[in-house]
Amino acid sequence: MFEIPGKCTFAGGSHPPDSKEFTAERRIVQGPEVETITLMLSQHIGAPCVPLVKKGDVVQAGQKVADNDGFVSAPIHSPVTGKVKEIALQPHVAQGRAMGIVIVVDPENNAPQEPVNDQFTEMFDVTQYESAQICDISRQAGLVGMGGAGFPTRVKLEPNPRLPKDTMIVNACECEPYITCDYRLMMEWTYQVLAGIRLAKRASGCSKVYIAIEDNKPKAVTAMQTAVDASGCSAEIKVVAVKTKYPQGGERQLIKAVTDKTVPTGGIPPMIGVLVLNVGTVAALAEAVVCDRPLTHRVVCVSGEAVSEPQNIYVPLGVTVRTLLEFCGGVTEQAARVVMGGPMMGFALAELDTPITKTSGAITVLTHSQIGLAKFKHRQTACIRCGQCLEVCPENLNPTKIAHAVKFNALDVAKDYYISACIECGCCSYVCPANIELTGYIRTGKIHLAKQKKKA
């Protein structure tokens, strides 16, 4: 047995209502039948993929349709059998318009893909797979971090002699309000998740594994603990109940909470020997390695007060948000904004035809009164320097100083107050009594600085 070095919490953070009750007890269901899907060429951090098919080509389910030679990249596979209709600009969640492959589904040769969770039990033997083999498959299957950032998994997993890893943290916090897809994965696909964890551990060479779950999900803690005990790997895998606080699932915050170590500002977790993987990612890893299936499907949580029937849905990548909302019985009159992701860090959608990508874990529909409470209807006042943003900042920054420096175009001051260290968690905007969009200003400042750097 080994101890938990951290205090299971971090300094700062806020407590938005967790709102998980809409979908927490909803079993994962098979998604709707679709006629077309749209595969974005940019689904991960790093260079976008180059299409390997052209208009009119017939593609098979699981066939690789786009790839890139870059080290930080992951290929994209078709989740369905069908015909390529076009490769054109499509609505992208964060980039406005980006290239995507549109595939018309062939209704005769398509059976909906079923999850593979029942193939995994406590008898799973991880020793039949070699480290190099697992890393290789993670690249070929197109695995990326499914929590949101979309960092190619192979790059993370592969042992690097210059930055040796010894601790792996499975990020099962799900600190964003509403989202429950990771929670359902742990509850229903328990052994698949565990198999993925053991595979990732073997591939990366880590000696210790922590599964970090927020303590507002006691059932998931119990489920994972039972599975770990039943599989006889409790000597190397420890389930940790961390404090429920936003952004507990932020990589840097979670590492601090679990290991008590801090990632250097501007640095990455491997610099202190830590690897962080999302629950969805390890589940996909198990599926890819054991069942030889590339990443073509994922679980999406559709939730919010304004959704008629909130659900956790198993869907092929590339279905549109509109299809999923219709599958959930549509939205009510109060619906005002559709967010890809959670309400704290998600992207507000301008078009319902935006497709699901590897990183979209949730669709949250917010009501008029909710966004009215935020920054639209309420009158913004001047900053009264109450200091609440400083209190909640998990990175110990001075958000109001940075935001106002950006507002008045003093980017050097913003830099001086470590604008680059901001993780854009949104806590400062959330608490600001003056209703100032601090996070928005800071994000804008970062974009301006990046442009400046390019010019220089």
Place this chain on the structure above:
Amino acid sequence: MLSKMKVSHSPHISQRMSTRSVMVDVIVSLVPAILAAAIYFRARAVILLLTCVMACALTEWLCNLVRKIPKPLESLGDFSAVLTGVILALSLPPRLPIWTAVIGSAFAIAIGKMVFGGLGANVFNPAMVGRTFLTASFGALMTTWTVPATFDSAMPNVAITDSTQVVDARTAATPLGLAKDAIKERKKSAGLAAENETVAAEQAMTISRIAAKTVNDQMTYILTGEVAGCLGETSALALILGGIYLLIRKAISFHIPAAVLLSAFVFGAVAYAANPETMANPMTHLLSGGMLMCAFFIATDPVTAPLTRRGMWIFGSGVGLLIMLIRVVGEYPEGVMFAILLMNAVTPLIDRLCKRVPVGGKPNVQG
């Protein structure tokens, strides 16, 4: 389905706090002090309070008109002008003429706040700016203290009938005024002793001792507020109650009040230890005058206080130290407003001194 899609930055939700709710919290927390003032000084207190609040609001509206702000009434909605009016009124002597209060309020808002650009931009606490202006301009009026209407005439040595004018109330020395007298008499006695005027020196020393003892004996009256003084500064209990409310509502953090009171107590204890016979004890100093008002409601004004916790400690202890320096060594019996204004002036420096370092340390390469 959705016809209009509104897009904005994340986060898309927000907690229910607003600038107005912060200000209203502070106003609510002052209700006990206002009630105490109304009990002790009757209609006088209420009239003065309403005058200040209305004058402050009116001045802000006029300033907005002059600044050609599109909706000149809108900024009144955040209640910060009302709060300034309340705090100013509570720090005025009860018998101050109405017109003086109006001038003070107008100065507080116009020069203390609006010339800097309004809410959030002012360097100095507007209420204290107004009060300082009144003290400098109408010194006599600002130091005429009325005895509370409920005052017990049997109280020793304090009540002195003001015979120079027809008055509806009696005036008296404040506890801090007495404490100052004690210090002054002791100094006088030392001076006389140096000139070998032993009898006179002994006399002065006796007066000093009596004054100090009287102050220290007044503790219960100071707690309830049955002493002469500014409207809102008399009742320590009412102010503590308000302060606790603010702390519970998280409208203020405990750092500044704790720092002010601690540093004032330490300095007061040192001074008391040096001259226990002729000095008000440190507890009396903490509970009397504007100390509590300052610690909970004035020094904690977020606009003019530092942002970081470390900065708050520095700011608070500076305020406490300056108050006690002025009370014990300086010429004035009370030093709250000068202490606040002086520390307000160095707030930007403190903020710069206490710059926060990111959790992961300073980045190696800037940018």
